[in-house]
Amino acid sequence: MLYNFQNGRFGSSPRGGVSLDTAGNLYGTTFDGGNNGDGTVFQLLHSPSGWTINLVYTFGATGFASYAGVILDSAGNLYGATVNGPTGDAPVYQLSPSGNGWNYAALYDFPDCLGCGPAANLAMDSAGNLYGTTRGLGQTQDPYGSVFKLTPSSQGWIYTDLHDFTGGSDGNSPYSSVVIDANGNLYGTASAGGTYDYGTVWEITP
Numbered sequence: 001m002l003y004n005f006q007n008g009r010f011g012s013s014p015r016g017g018v019s020l021d022t023a024g025n026l027y028g029t030t031f032d033g034g035n036n037g038d039g040t041v042f043q044l045l046h047s048p049s050g051w052t053i054n055l056v057y058t059f060g061a062t063g064f065a066s067y068a069g070v071i072l073d074s075a076g077n078l079y080g081a082t083v084n085g086p087t088g089d090a091p092v093y094q095l096s097p098s099g100n101g102w103n104y105a106a107l108y109d110f111p112d113c114l115g116c117g118p119a120a121n122l123a124m125d126s127a128g129n130l131y132g133t134t135r136g137l138g139q140t141q142d143p144y145g146s147v148f149k150l151t152p153s154s155q156g157w158i159y160t161d162l163h164d165f166t167g168g169s170d171g172n173s174p175y176s177s178v179v180i181d182a183n184g185n186l187y188g189t190a191s192a193g194g195t196y197d198y199g200t201v202w203e204i205t206p
Contacts, residue, residue, distance in 0.1 A: 011040035016069030036060030090117025171200035
């Protein structure tokens with residue numbers, strides 16, 4: 001047992017997985033708890049004497065309800081998303097190490113998205129582009145969910161809508177992360193819809 005959450009400042013009820021950095025430290029999110037009760041991003045620091053938990057970020061003012069965990073890039077930055085935001089906009093965010101702390105930056109906010117944001121880990125390709133799914137939940141924008149891409153640029157991150165699910169043969173309400181192959185094809189699942197209304201497995205080709 002590495003750590004037991006206690007509904008304190010480090011959070012409670014983790015629902016996403018964990019990611020591992022090159023030093024063997026673990027990173028993840030919690031759905032509840034933290035200083036604002038809206039969840040956290042945490043680090044479990046590995047040492048010969050055991051594991052020590054550190055608080056990376058507390059949700060609340062910038063977003064809440066984190067089903068997704070976080071992923072890391074080669075520089076040690078963390079990327080994640082929440083399904084809700086305080087003004088109805090679900091954020092995709094970056095946490096960058098800075099001295100003894102972390103700097104938060106919102107990369108993109110899904111508008112009119114109360115509960116409809118990404119519910120699974122993001123994916124990153126070799127060029128540093130981010131990919132993910134939104135779960136929809138009948139909200140105004142993409143009511144059946146979507147697949148998206150975020151491209152870094154000197155002006156910020158550029159959002160591209162790759163597919164809007166229709167609730168028909170292509171499925172709806174994707175809760176999955178995206179897998180990328182060597183040719184840039186994307187793969188994932190939708191939790192409902194399809195021929196028998198029990199979900200689909202899909203591919204998107206560039």
